[in-house]
Amino acid sequence: MSLPGPIDPPARLLMGPGPISADPRVLRAMSAQLVGQYDPFMTEAMNEVMGLYREIFATANQQTLLVDSTSRGAIEAALVSLLEPGDRVLVPVMGRFGHLLVEIAERCGAEVHTVDAPWGTVVPLEDIAAAMERVRPHLLAMVHGDTSTTMMQPFDGLRELCDRYECLLYADVTATLGGNPFPTDEWGVDAATAGLQKCLGGPSGSAPATFSPRAVEVIEARRSIEAGIRADGDPVTAHPIRSNYFDLAMIFDYWSPRRLNHHTEATTMLYGARECARLILETGLAANQERHLLHGNAMLAGVEGLGLEVYGDRAYKMANVVGVVIPDEVDGEAVRAAMLADFGIEIGTSFGPLAGRVWRIGTMGYNARKDAVLATLAALESVLRRHGVAVPSGGGVDAAYDVYGTAA
Amino acid sequence: MSLPGPIDPPARLLMGPGPISADPRVLRAMSAQLVGQYDPFMTEAMNEVMGLYREIFATANQQTLLVDSTSRGAIEAALVSLLEPGDRVLVPVMGRFGHLLVEIAERCGAEVHTVDAPWGTVVPLEDIAAAMERVRPHLLAMVHGDTSTTMMQPFDGLRELCDRYECLLYADVTATLGGNPFPTDEWGVDAATAGLQKCLGGPSGSAPATFSPRAVEVIEARRSIEAGIRADGDPVTAHPIRSNYFDLAMIFDYWSPRRLNHHTEATTMLYGARECARLILETGLAANQERHLLHGNAMLAGVEGLGLEVYGDRAYKMANVVGVVIPDEVDGEAVRAAMLADFGIEIGTSFGPLAGRVWRIGTMGYNARKDAVLATLAALESVLRRHGVAVPSGGGVDAAYDVYGTAA
Incomplete structure (x- = not known):
């Protein structure tokens, strides 16, 4: 084959629903040279990223970190780690990305129930409440802003509802985080995942995510296999997390002071995610x-x-x-x-x-x-x-x- | 919190088992601005990447592409797409990354058998042959080079063995591709996955992978859900692929001329992967x-x-x-x-x-x-x-x- 030349993209102003043109400062940050995975500088950079995204998510959650995938992968990480096969999950659907939550939850083996609203509207709280009463789900999984319709689902009242039924609350905030209010702790959200390629101003490929102590407890209880090396003998739980790559218990360990080896951090994407957050927090x-x-x-x-x-x-x-x-x-x-x-x-x-x-x-x-x-x-x-x-x-x-x- | 400053890594010469310092040309390529996912330029760049990695893998496989994750994610994509729950898989283990294959295959619900060799050696062909006769696996999953021990497993005779038992052959070439001979087609390998952070000279976060027509056939037969939007009605197969993000049938569609929407391509990582391949093929x-x-x-x-x-x-x-x-x-x-x-x-x-x-x-x-x-x-x-x-x-x-x- 004849070798293609150096990458030389045409000038584009990306005014679609995302991905959008990356902030040049983010691209420059991503051209910084790598350090080792356990270099003191890397450890510090990972801790900084956790702190920065706690601000962006408006949360005190210790487990605030990056999943090394696009935003879609982080959705799967949350659902596969929170849902055991057979668990009931309720998904309010008002657009395409609600369907995606359904699709992913089904692949996790969950029993998926939906409550639907016509495209171009949001799902009324009373419809969600009625479905909660009927389904008694383990998890309420919501899209916050669905770019397929441009609609943003209100979160008022959801925490109270979830408390009533002892249900976890997950939000896909890929399309909204940073550009629309999403106070994770104030709204009582247990798990939220995003991506860099929308309001955060970066390229796709790294997914900020946060998990409440309640969500962490559910995930930790599913540990059955030591990080990195398989344990001998039977699993401790009946339903270990079905994915290794998206096993949040292992990802938490990787981001913990123990820094247990899991994946090899996508350092360039981490530099980018860090700069996205810095840009936003400089502005406020x-x-x-x-x-x-x-x-x-x-x-x-x-x-x-x-x-x-x-x-x-x-x-x-x-x-x-x-x-x-x-x-x-x-x-x-x-x-x-x-x-x-x-x-x-x-x-x-x-x-x-x-x-x-x-x-x-x-x-x-x-x-x-x-x-x-x-x-x-x-x-x-x-x-x-x-x-x-x-x-x-x-x-x-x-x-x-x-x-x-x-x-x- | 006080905002951390711009990213400013110390000078490091990374002489470990990987990740290593990225080639500055790769980092420069990654600072190129984004284009839209379906921009003609992007379509062309994706096609170029497929062509470049066919050269690197020494294969004619149409399905030669990038998985948007670290190398570990691509291993999972291969195994979760090739293995149905209950499928028998044989994993020769000679180091840590053999254990990782075992661990991932178990999470896929496969029936996992191993044939072990002491660390610091490789698994003799006759041991693999004996295990194949005993286990009759659907898939033989091998680490090519295991950095935990520095050992590289010979592939001579494996295709013949797989043909005898009608078995698929998967290789984890994360640590070897580009720096050691790995002629995918000549060796009759059905699926191989890598990462950029070793001999390819780039950062972690994108995973080149290739799949033979035989592997593609197995994966395509597991389609049950339309890409992106859930189909109504029952699944077509008993065992749809357990992951959405790592569903290779959907990823093939995304890289096909139809460009069916799946994840949002990590364009910056794709630019990097493209430059890694260009660097190698310039040298030969x-x-x-x-x-x-x-x-x-x-x-x-x-x-x-x-x-x-x-x-x-x-x-x-x-x-x-x-x-x-x-x-x-x-x-x-x-x-x-x-x-x-x-x-x-x-x-x-x-x-x-x-x-x-x-x-x-x-x-x-x-x-x-x-x-x-x-x-x-x-x-x-x-x-x-x-x-x-x-x-x-x-x-x-x-x-x-x-x-x-x-x-x-």
């Missing part, structure tokens, strides 16, 4: 959430200023992504292709029932910026006009400017 | 293996030149790591600590029965270099002398020079 967590809300609101106003309809129940919209109903007269994929080819801007398509009906435009992490919002709106106006959609001239940009005008 | 695969052998031989000669004993059966030693018996009169950990603190050089400790008895010194990837070998030997001589070990003055470096003298 609340200020960073405000930043996402501001630019999300500007994009939303801009989309409406172009005469386009916003998808979903606005009362529950995530700050960092907006669903845009594709005008009937236009081919959504042709518009996306022109945005990418001619303007270097990526906006998102949709899945399942929304495929071909809704674009998803994100404003998150490094790309929650005024210039990114205005450039996207100007390009969209131009492309829509060339595709025969009658759009008000300057309507998108003007509406976004109005939002910024009152804020800056 | 065979030349790169020769390079590892040369520097490995120089290190081995140097260790003996210092009057130290080499661990294990030399006839089966991997090119890229040497076990060094720690002299009785010295505390191995004190020597390692002084090497790191005073010379910035990391050498490895050992696990299990070899802990405290053997150091492991690696010469692989970027650090398979003359200056790295000589600097390590000079530092080791100095530290040993200060710790009261009588070592021949210049004996290590001189012996290494002798090896280079005949080669360069």
